[in-house]
């Protein structure tokens with residue numbers, strides 16, 4: 311059974327990917343420092359399989375630790391080797407992601423995201439594991455005004471978070487050109503993951519005040535506090551910003567497809583946009599959320615927020631042609647599943663054991 315290491319596996323996207331990989335029969339090792347998550351997400355994954363009376367629980371191992379500590383990473387590789395089931399590939403989610411915080415504390419972001427990734431890649435190389443799927447972001451495109459962003463569009467991040475993502479991409483490009491040509495690398499640039507697992511057992515659990523619109527919509531529906539829509543004078547049909555939303559379980563599937571593609575094909579570096587390729591305005595998202603869940607989301611317009619970009623939508627044709635796959639879940643499912651998670655867990659993971 312293929313053993314996969316998932317860094318940042320107790321976070322939002324990581325936990326959904328862990329659940330998906332376990333469902334598909336993989337053995338997983340999870341590393342997380344819990345700097346922005348709770349181990350309770352891992353307990354909830356276990357609960358899901360217990361409820362299903364499924365034995366895959368034995369295939370999940372959690373290691374609390376930080377990627378800034380290379381000895382710790384090496385030890386995790388050694389545990390796997392001692393069991394004669396070495397780590398076959400890595401899905402690397404671990405990283406800090408708050409744009410505003412990255413502007414005020416760039417060194418924290420370089421240290422955590424770049425040095426952490428460097429340690430991981432070095433440790434992989436030393437332990438003869440050269441398959442990695444890396445979480446990059448549409449942020450690397452910066453404030454492009456292009457209608458649909460292609461993988462070869464200009465890269466010009468506008469904040470340290472984006473710069474650290476691009477730096478890790480560059481590191482991966484360099485090692486791909488190295489003497490040892492055996493690296494299999496997928497750089498996945500994701501757009502806007504939202505929603506939750508349909509069980510309602512796991513979901514997005516922001517520890518800090520969220521900056522992204524979907525958890526803000528959920529909170530506003532729940533508390534009835536008015537949310538602010540930044541700008542209704544953008545050059546779009548309804549004047550609000552446009553993003554490309556993707557269901558987090560589709561994103562999890564995209565990781566698995568990428569990993570399998572790498573394992574089954576010759577060494578290479580693959581860069582893919584992971585989005586639905588459909589632009590949704592903030593107002594369209596709010597209205598869909600209201601209609602699907604039969605609930606009101608109070609909002610008011612405010613002026614544009616500094617640093618915001620009008621439109622970020624993926625050209626996902628490369629994803630479709632290479633992986634022969636594209637995200638399938640609808641905006642309605644994203645809204646329904648996200649709201650279910652909130653209703654079943656009003657305080658996130660804090661009320662679970």
Ligand SMILES: NC(=O)c1ccc[n+]([C@@H]2O[C@H](COP(=O)([O-])OP(=O)(O)OC[C@H]3O[C@@H](n4cnc5c(N)ncnc54)[C@H](O)[C@@H]3O)[C@@H](O)[C@H]2O)c1
Pocket residue numbers: 317318319320321322323324341342343344345346347348375376377378402403404405406407422426445446447448500501502503522
């Ligand atoms: N959520 C998004 O909208 C989005 C969009 C594009 C890219 N991404 C990227 O995807 C990845 C996962 O995002 P997410 O939304 O699940 O975020 P998240 O914060 O929920 O998950 C990241 C996890 O990494 C852990 N972590 C951070 N630094 C670590 C370190 N040095 N060592 C060990 N663990 C560490 C955190 O504790 C957390 O559990 C991140 O790299 C993020 O930058 C996210």
